[in-house]
Amino acid sequence: MCQLISYEHITNSPFLGYSKSITNSPFLGYSKSITNSPFLGYSKSITNSPFLGYSKSITNSPFLGYSKSMTNSPFLGYSKSITNSPFLGYSKSITNSPFLGYSKSITNSPFLGYSKSNTNSPFLGYSKSITNSPFLGYSKSITNSPFLGYSKSITNSPFLGYSKSITNSPFLGYSKSMTNSPFLGYSKSITNSPFLGYSKSMTNSPFLGYSKSMTNSPFLGYSKSMTNSPFLGYSKSITNSPFLGYSKSITNSPFLGYSKSITNSPFLGYSKSITNSPFLGYSKSNTNSPFPGYSKSNTNSPFLGYSKSNTNSPFLGYSKSNTNSPFLGYSKSNTNSPFLGYSKSITNSPFIGYSKSITNSPFLGYSKSNTNSPFLGYSKSNTNSPFLGYSKSNTNSPFLGYSKSNKNSPFLGYSKSNTNSPFLGYSKSITNSPFLGYSKSNTNSPFLGYSKSNINSPFLGYSKSNTNSPFLGYSKSNTNLQ
Incomplete structure (x- = not known):
């Protein structure tokens, strides 16, 4: 009990x-x-x-x-609350639930002003709110749901200006908005969805200028935009999709200059672009795709100089490029592929010097290169592959000295190298492989001294070495591992 x-x-x-x-x-x-x-x-x-x-x-x-x-x-049914404070003012609240239905609230404050709110749920249906503040101004809001349908909002503030908004959903359909502010200017927006279809927007600001935009979707089709700003200049854009087809853009700015762009897709086909800037100079580009086919580009800049480029693909075939710069000098390049065959390149620069290169592939066969630089000196190279066979190289530099090299492979057979440097001294090397057999090396350096080495392998058998150095002294070695 x-x-x-x-x-x-x-x-x-x-x-x-x-x-x-x-x-x-x-x-x-x-x-x-x-x-x-x-x-x-x-x-x-x-x-x-x-x-x-x-x-x-x-x-x-x-x-x-x-x-x-x-x-x-x-x-949690029925609740009533009354507050009367010398600082926060008067406040009254009534709630009548199971569950969260009906709610009423009134606030009258000497600082925050008057505020009234009505809510009539199951579930979240109808809501009304009114606020009148000496600082934030007047505000009225009405909501009529199941679910999230109809909403109206009005704000009139001495600082942020007048604002009106109307929403008529299930689901997210129709929306209207208007703002008139002494700082941000006038703005109007209309949206008519299911789903995200039709949208209209207009802005007129004393700082950002005039802007107009219109969108007509299902899905993301047609779009128009126009901007006229005292700082960024004039801009116009047109898009006509399903899917991402046709696009036009024009920009005329007092700082960035004039720019025009046209795109005509399904998918990513044809593109044209023109830019004329007081700083970056003139630039023109044409592209005619499916799939990165044909491309043409011209650039004429007061800083980077003149540049011209032609490309004619499916796939990556033919390419031509000319560049003439007051700083980097002249450069010319020709490429003729499927796949990566023939390439020619010429460069004549006041800093890097003259350079010429020829390549004749399928695959990576024959290559020729000449370089004549006021700093790095003269260099010549020949290569004759399938695969990596024969290679010849000559280098004559005012700093690194003279160097000559011969190679005759399939695979890694015979190699000869001569080096004569004012700093590192003389060096001679001979190699006769398949695989790694016979090797001879002579070195005579003003710093490291004299060194001679003979090796006779398959595999790593017999080795002879003599070294006579002003620092390390004399050394002799014989090895026979067979």
Whole structure:
């Protein structure tokens, strides 16, 4: 048999004042609390549960003002609250649930102004809100859902200006918006969806200038845009899709200059671009695709100089390029592929010097290269492959000295090399492989001294070495591993 639990507590303090508390459970039923303080004021609270039903609270404070609250649950139904404060002003709130239905709220503050709100749910249907503030201005909002349908909003602020917005959904259909601000200017926007179809926008700002935009989708088809700004200049853009077909763009800026671009796709075919800038100079480009076929480009810049380029693909065939720069000098390049066959390149620069290169492939066969530089000196190279066979190289540099090299492969057979440098001295090397057999090397350096080496392999058999260095001294070695 359960026994009733009763509890009572009383406190009387010269600082915190009088306090009385009564609790009468199984389980958490009835509770009463009274507080009377010289600082926090009078407070009374009553609770009558199983479970969390009925609650009443009264507070009267010299600082926070008067406050009354009443709750009548199972479960979370009906709630009433009243607050009257010398600082935060008057506030009243009523809630009538199961579940979250009907709500009313009124606030009248000397600082934040007047505010009223109505809500009528199951579920989240109808909502009304009005705010009138001496700082933020007037604001009104209406919402009429199941689900998220119809919404109206009006704002009139002494700082942000006037704003009006209308939304008519299921789902996200029709939207209208208008803003008139003393700082951001006038703006108007219209949207008519299911889904994301038709959109219209217009902006007229004292700082950003005039802007107009129109979109007509399902899906992402047709788009028009026009901007006229005192800073960025004039800009016009037209797009006509399904899918990403035709696009036109014109820009005329007092800083970046004139620019025009035309694109005609399905898919990524034809493109034309013209740019005329007071800083970057003139540039013209033509492209005629499926799939990166034909491309033409001309550039004439006061800084980078003149450049011309032609490309004629499927796939990566023929390419021609000419460049004439006041800094980098003249450069010419020819390429004739399927696949990577024939290539010719000529460069004549006041800094890097003259350079000529010829390549004749399928695959990577024959290559010729000549370089004559005021800094790196003269260099000549011949290569005759399939695959990596024969190679010849001559280098004559004012710094690194003379160097000559011969190679005769399939695979890595015979190699000869001579080097005569004012710093590293003389060096001679002979190699006769398949595979790594016979090798001879002579070195005579003003710093490292004289060195001679003979090797006779398959595999790594016999080795002879003589070294005579002003620093490391004399050394002789014979090895025969067979």
